Amino acid sequence: MEEGTTVHNISVKRIARFFLWLFAAIVGLIIVLALLLVVADVVHWHNFRRDFLGGPEMKVFPTPLPDTSVVVAQGTTTLTQSGCTIDLPLPNLNVVQERLALLPDHRSVFFEDPATATDEAGNFRGTFNDAKFQSNYDFLSAQLNFDPAELTALPWGRWHERQLLFAAGKATMIRTHKQRPIYRVTLGNVRGFQYGDAKQINELIELRMFDPRDRQFRLHIASANPDVPWTQPEINFIIHSVRCDDATYSAARQAWDSKFHEHR
Numbered sequence: 001m002e003e004g005t006t007v008h009n010i011s012v013k014r015i016a017r018f019f020l021w022l023f024a025a026i027v028g029l030i031i032v033l034a035l036l037l038v039v040a041d042v043v044h045w046h047n048f049r050r051d052f053l054g055g056p057e058m059k060v061f062p063t064p065l066p067d068t069s070v071v072v073a074q075g076t077t078t079l080t081q082s083g084c085t086i087d088l089p090l091p092n093l094n095v096v097q098e099r100l101a102l103l104p105d106h107r108s109v110f111f112e113d114p115a116t117a118t119d120e121a122g123n124f125r126g127t128f129n130d131a132k133f134q135s136n137y138d139f140l141s142a143q144l145n146f147d148p149a150e151l152t153a154l155p156w157g158r159w160h161e162r163q164l165l166f167a168a169g170k171a172t173m174i175r176t177h178k179q180r181p182i183y184r185v186t187l188g189n190v191r192g193f194q195y196g197d198a199k200q201i202n203e204l205i206e207l208r209m210f211d212p213r214d215r216q217f218r219l220h221i222a223s224a225n226p227d228v229p230w231t232q233p234e235i236n237f238i239i240h241s242v243r244c245d246d247a248t249y250s251a252a253r254q255a256w257d258s259k260f261h262e263h264r
Helices: 002-052 120-128 136-144 158-176 232-240 246-262
Strands: 077-081 084-088 094-096 100-102 107-111 182-187 190-195 205-210 216-223
Touching: 077 100, 077 107, 084 107, 084 216, 084 232, 120 136, 120 158, 136 158, 136 190, 136 205, 182 232, 190 232, 205 232, 216 232
Parallel strands: none
Antiparallel strands: 077 084, 094 100, 100 107, 107 216, 182 190, 190 205, 205 216
C-alpha cells in the first residue's frame, strides 16, 4: 500500500513539474514575442524618422520677411468672403465669385473663405487636453518651427503622439509647398507666414495670415507669366489690407460650424 502511494505521489510530482515547465515555457514565449514586437516597433519608428522625417527640408524654418515695403497703389480691387476683405493694388480686375481675381497679365489671387478655416488649436486642446496653444497662429508657428531632433527615441506615450502630430504637419506643409524659404510676416496688425518667394518664377505663393482675433486668411498668389512676377511690395499691400466686419464674419462662422456638425 505504501509503495503504491509513493508511486502515485511521484507521478503527481512529475505531472506538476511538467505543467510548471509548460507554464514557464508559455510565459517565456510570450515575453520573447513581446520583446520582438517592441524591437520591431522601435526599428520601424526609426526607419520612419530616417525616411520620412530625416530629409533636409525638415530643417527649413521660418525666417523674417526681408522686404516689408508696401507699393503705392493707383487703384484697388476688393475680394470679399464672409464679411472679410482684401484689396489688390490694381483697379478694375476681373473678379470671379468675389474670391478670385484674374489679371490681364495672367497673374491671379485666390482668397479662401476665412469662415471655413479649421480651428486646429482648438482640436489640439480637445485631443491632448493641453491648453498650451490658445491661438491658431501659435499652433501653426509651432508646426513650422518643429525640429525632428525633438522627437522621442521610443514611439509610445502621449508626448510622442503630440510631437508626431507636429512632425507630420510640418512634413506635409513642407512637401506640399516646395518653395523656399518660408517667411515669418508681421505687417500692421496682421501676422502669419508666407510660403514662397516673390522672386521665384512660375511658383505658387501661399499666405496664411492671422488678424488680432486669430481669424485666418489664406491666399494663393500665382503668376503664369514669367515676365510679370508678383513683387513683394504688392504682396505686402494685400497683407496690409486684411480686415473683417465682425458681425458678418461671426454669422458666417456660426453657420459654417452648424453645417459642419450636421455632417459629422
